[in-house]
C-alpha cells in the first residue's frame with residue numbers, strides 16, 4: 001500500500017531536452033505578458049486619476065485606450081499561464097506528485113489572486129462610463145494589488161525550487177511538510193520577487209514608451225504622445241538604476257545559497273580566494289578564454305571582501321554542473337543590458353532635472369525604442385540564468401529534472417504544435433495591438449502644438 | 459475527514475467550471491451554429507457581448523481545480539496528467555486558440571477575417587470541453603492507473619465511456635449557454651433573440667437529456683462496476699435528484715423562467731458529478747484511495763485554511779461582478795462619453811505633486827540610504843529598509859519629475 005501511495009517512479013524519457021525546451025518556450029511567452037499584468041494597471045490608474053484630478057479629458061482618454069491593451073494582454077497572459085499549469089503535470093508529473101504538497105499551496109493562493117484580478121479587470125475594462133468615475137477608479141486598485149500577490153506566490157515556488165526547505169524526504173515521500181515556511185520563509189524569495197517586480201515595470205515602461213518614441217521619430221508629437229511617453233518612461237528610468245542595485249543583492253544571495261550556480265555564472269572552475277571576475281569570453285576546458293579579467297572583483301561583489309573564498313565547479317562531479325556557457329552568456333547579457341538601461345535612465349533623469357524638459361536629440365528616442373525589446377531580452381536572460389543555472393536539478397540538490405520528467409510519448413509532437421500555436425498567437429497579438437493603436441483619437445486638446453521645450457521632431 | 463475535504467472543494471470547482479465556463483464554451487458553439495444573414499449576425503454579437511465581462515473569471519475555476527488537486531492529492535494528479543497527456547494537451551491548445559481569438563475579436567467589425575476568427579473560436583469551444591470531458595471519462599472508466607504515464611496515451615480517453623462523457627460535456631455546455639443567453643436577451647428586452655435562444659435551449663436540453671441516458675447505457679456495458687455504484691444507495695438518490703432537476707429545467711425554460719432554470723440546471727450538473735463521486739468513494743484511481751493519495755496533514759490544513767480564506771474574499775467579489783453584469787452596468791456596446799467642454803485654453807493646470815526641489819533632494823537621500831542598506835549592509839533587516847528606501851526613491855522621484863514632464867507645453 002505504501003508503495004502505491006509513494007511518489008511516482010522515475011522513468012526513462014528519450015526527449016528530456018525537448019521537454020525542457022517546451023517548458024522554456026512556454027515561460028518565454030508567458031513572462032513578458034505577465035510584466036504588463038504587474039505594471040501596466042498602475043500606470044493606467046495613474047492616468048485615470050490625473051484625469052479625475054484635473055478634469056482634463058486627455059488623461060482619461062489615455063487611460064481608456066491603455067485599458068484595452070491591458071485587457072487584451074491579460075487574456076493572452078491567462079491562456080499562456082493556464083498552459084504552464086498544465087505543463088507542471090504534463091511534463092513533470094513526478095515533480096508534482098512528489099512535491100505538490102510542499103509547493104502546491106503557493107499556486108493555490110496564486111489561483112485566488114488571479115481570480116480577483118480577472119474579476120476586477122472585467123469590472124474595470126467593461127465599466128468605463130457605466131460606473132461612477134470614482135468607483136471606476138477604485139475598481140482598478142485590486143488589479144494592482146493582485147499583480148503583486150500573483151507574482152509573490154509564483155516566485156515563492158521558484159525560490160523554493162532554488163533553495164528547498166520545509167520538508168524531509170523519507171523513501172521518496174515527503175514528510176514533516178511545513179508549506180508556509182517552505183514558501184514564504186525563504187530568504188531567496190524576497191530578492192527574486194523584488195527583482196522580478198522591478199523588471200515588470202522596466203519591461204512595460206520601456207516598451208510602452210518605445211511605441212510613442214516611434215511616433216515622435218515619425219513626426220507625430222502632439223500633447224497626447226508626449227504625455228503617453230512621459231508617464232511610462234519616467235517610471236522605467238527610475239526603476240532601471242534600482243534594478244542594478246537589487247541585482248547585486250540577488251547575486252550575494254546566490255553566492256550563499258547556490259554556490260555552484262554562481263560558479264557557473266562566472267565560469268570559475270577552481271575554488272579560489274580573491275577570485276577575479278571575467279567580462280565576456282567563453283568557457284572551455286576549466287577556464288574562461290578571451291575574457292577581460294578584473295582581479296578580486298568577484299570576491300568583492302559576492303562577499304564584500306577582497307580575499308573571500310569562492311567555491312568552484314570542481315567541488316561537484318561533472319554530472320551535477322549546469323551548462324556553463326548558456327548560464328554565463330545569459331547572465332552577462334542581462335547585466336550588460338541592465339547597465340546600459342540604467343545609464344539611459346540616468347541621462348533622462350539628469351536632463352529632466354537640469355534642463356526641465358524632455359531630451360531633444362533623436363538619438364535619445366532611438367535608444368528608448370530599443371530599450372523595450374532590450375529589457376525583455378534581459379528579462380528572459382535572467383530567467384535562463386536562474387533555471388539553466390540550477391540544472392541538472394529541478395529541486396536544488398533534491399530531485400533532478402531527469403527524475404521529474406513524464407514517461408508519456410509524443411513530446412516532440414507536442415513541442416512542435418506548441419511552437420506553431422505560439423507563433424500564430426504572437427502574430428495575432430501584434431496585429432490586434434496595431435489595430436488598437438490606429439483607432440482614431442478624439443479628444444480636444446490632444447493636438448496642441450509642440451512647445452519650445454519639446455520641439456522639432458527628428 | 460480532513461483527507462476528503464479538498465475533494466469537496468475540487469468537485470465544487472468542477473461543478474462551477476462546468477456551469478460557468480461551460481456556458482462560455484457553449485456560447486462559442488452557438489456562434490458557429492448561428493446561421494446566415496442579419497439574424498445570424500445578431501446571434502453572434504449577442505453571444506459575444508454577453509460573455510465579455512465574465513469571460514476571464516469563469517475560466518479561473520479550471521486553474522483552481524488543478525492547483526488544489528496537485529496540492530492535496532499529488533500522486534493522483536501526477537498519474538492523471540501523465541497518462542492523459544494527449545487529452546490535456548489538446549484541451550490546452552483549445553484554450554490557447556479560444557483565448558487568442560477572443561482577445562483579437564474587438565479589432566474586427568466584420569468581413570471575411572471575422573468569419574475566420576469566429577470559426578476558430580467556435581472550433582476551440584467545441585474541442586476543449588470534449589477533451590476535458592473525455593479526460594474525466596477516463597477516470598470514470600478506470601483507465602488511469604497509478605504511475606508515471608502508466609496508462610495508454612490514447613485508448614485511456616478514447617473509449618466508449620470517455621467519448622460519451624466528452625459529448626455530454628459539449629451537450630451540457632451548449633444547453634447551459636442557450637439558457638443563459640435567452641435570459642440575458644430577456645433582460646435586455648430583445649424579444650426575438652430571447653425566443654431564438656429559448657427554442658435552442660429546448661432542443662439542446664432534450665439532446666443533453668438523451669445523451670445522459672445513452673451515457674448510462676454505455677457505462678452499463680463498458681464499466682459495469684461504475685453502473686452498479688450509480689444505481690445503489692446514496693448515489694442513486696442523487697442521480698434521481700439530477701434527473702428531476704433536468705426535467706424541471708426544461709419546464710422552466712419552456713415557461714421563460716430563465717434565471718431559476720440556470721439554478722436548476724446547475725443543480726442537475728452538481729448532482730451528476732457528486733453521484734459519480736459517491737459511487738466511487740473512497741477510490742480516486744484503481745488501487746488509490748483518497749486517504750492514500752492525500753498530502754501530509756499540515757499541508758492539508760494549510761490548503762483548507764487558504765481555500766476558506768480565499769473564498770471569503772472571492773465570493774463577494776464574484777457576486778459583485780455578476781450582479782453588475784446582470785444589472786447591465788457592464789458589457790454591451792459602450793455608451794458614448796459625454797461631450798467634453800475643455801479646450802486647450804481653459805484646461806486646468808497640473809499642479810506639482812511635490813515641490814520639485816524638495817522632491818529631488820528627498821529622492822536622492824532615499825537612494826543613498828537604499829544603497830547603504832541594501833548593497834553595503836548584510837543583515838536581513840537592513841535589506842528590508844534598503845528595499846523600502848529604493849521603492850521610496852522611485853515613487854518620490856516620480857512625483858517630483860513627472861508633472862512638469864507632462865506640463866511641458868504649459
Ligand code: HDD
Pocket residue numbers: 162191192193195196198199200202203243244245246247248250251254261334335336337338339341375376378379380381382383384385386387389
Ligand atoms: C529587465 C530585466 C532585468 C535586468 C535589467 C536585470 N535583471 Fe537580473 N534577472 C531578471 C531580470 C533583470 C529576471 C526577472 O529575469 C530574474 C530571473 C529570476 C529572478 O528572480 O529575476 C533575474 C535573475 C538574476 C540573477 C539570478 C537569480 C537566481 O539565479 O535565482 C542574478 C544574479 C541577477 N538577476 C543579477 C542582475 C544584475 C547584477 C543586474 C544588473 C545589472 C540585473 N540582474 C539586471
Ligand code: HEM
Pocket residue numbers: 019020021023024025027028088092095154155157158383384387388391394401404
Ligand atoms: C515559478 C516557477 C518557475 C519559473 C518562474 C520558471 C522559469 C523558467 C524559465 C524562464 C525557464 C527558461 C529557461 C530556458 O530558456 O532554458 C525555465 C526553464 C525550465 N524550467 Fe522553470 N520555472 C519555474 C518553475 C519550474 C517548474 C515547476 C519546473 C518543473 C519541474 C521547472 C522546470 C524547468 C525546466 C526543466 C526548464 C528547462 C531548463 C533548460 O532548458 O535547461 N521550472 N523555467
Ligand code: HEM
Pocket residue numbers: 030031033034035036037038073074075076077078079080081082083084085086088114115117118146147150151154155196517518521
Ligand atoms: C516568473 C514567473 C511568473 C510570474 C511573475 C507570473 C505572474 C503572473 C501574473 C501577474 C499573471 C496575471 C495575468 C497577466 O497579467 O497576464 C499570471 C497569469 C497566470 N500565470 Fe503566471 N507567472 C509566472 C509564472 C507562472 C507559472 C510557473 C505558472 C504555472 C505553473 C503560472 C500560471 C499562471 C496562470 C494559470 C495564469 C492565469 C491566471 C488567470 O487566469 O487569471 N505562471 N502570471
